[in-house]
Amino acid sequence: MKSQEFLTDIQTLRRRAREHIERGAVTSGYAADRETVIKLLNEALATELVCVLRYKRHHFMAAGINADSVATEFSEHAAEEQVHADQIAARIVQLGGEPNFSPDGLATRSHAEYVEGGSLAEMIREDLVAERVAIDSYREMINYIGADDSTTRRMLEEILAKEEEHAEDLVTLMAGMEKH
Numbered sequence: 001m002k003s004q005e006f007l008t009d010i011q012t013l014r015r016r017a018r019e020h021i022e023r024g025a026v027t028s029g030y031a032a033d034r035e036t037v038i039k040l041l042n043e044a045l046a047t048e049l050v051c052v053l054r055y056k057r058h059h060f061m062a063a064g065i066n067a068d069s070v071a072t073e074f075s076e077h078a079a080e081e082q083v084h085a086d087q088i089a090a091r092i093v094q095l096g097g098e099p100n101f102s103p104d105g106l107a108t109r110s111h112a113e114y115v116e117g118g119s120l121a122e123m124i125r126e127d128l129v130a131e132r133v134a135i136d137s138y139r140e141m142i143n144y145i146g147a148d149d150s151t152t153r154r155m156l157e158e159i160l161a162k163e164e165e166h167a168e169d170l171v172t173l174m175a176g177m178e179k180h
């Protein structure tokens with residue numbers, strides 16, 4: 001009987017699962033505010049897409065000025081931001097929403113900015129600023145979701161860890177630049 005205090009009985013679980021089956025992964029036990037989570041995820045998607053574009057620009061510009069190791073780093077970050085964008089878009093669909101890939105208003109929906117940067121040092125600095133924006137916004141989203149949607153939360157935690165790695169990479173690049 002003790003388990004009944006915090007677990008739903010099998011009959012109720014089975015009955016609930018049959019209700020609204022068209023909602024797929026979103027069951028009646030989904031505790032988060034689905035609309036808000038989808039809205040937040042679309043802002044994160046815009047952020048990742050803007051980061052892909054900025055890192056791509058920086059990759060090709062750095063390659064043009066013979067900064068090959070930095071160019072390679074930018075390219076790797078661009079690819080990882082694209083992975084994040086894909087993960088977020090897939091989760092939005094799983095929650096019954098629609099991922100917003102529209103170029104109209106992309107820069108406004110994004111938390112991070114698209115700054116071209118004139119020199120290699122400026123590119124690195126702007127990328128670092130954008131990563132720090134992403135880190136704070138992911139942390140806020142994770143705190144907001146709390147225990148209400150553990151799948152979204154786990155995805156955001158993995159992305160956050162990667163953004164922290166990116167920021168660390170950029171600090172290392174910045175330190176390397178200052179030595180020269």
Ligand SMILES: [Fe+2]
Binds near residue numbers: 048051080081163
């Ligand atoms: Fe990312």
Ligand SMILES: [Fe+2]
Binds near residue numbers: 077162166
């Ligand atoms: Fe990043």
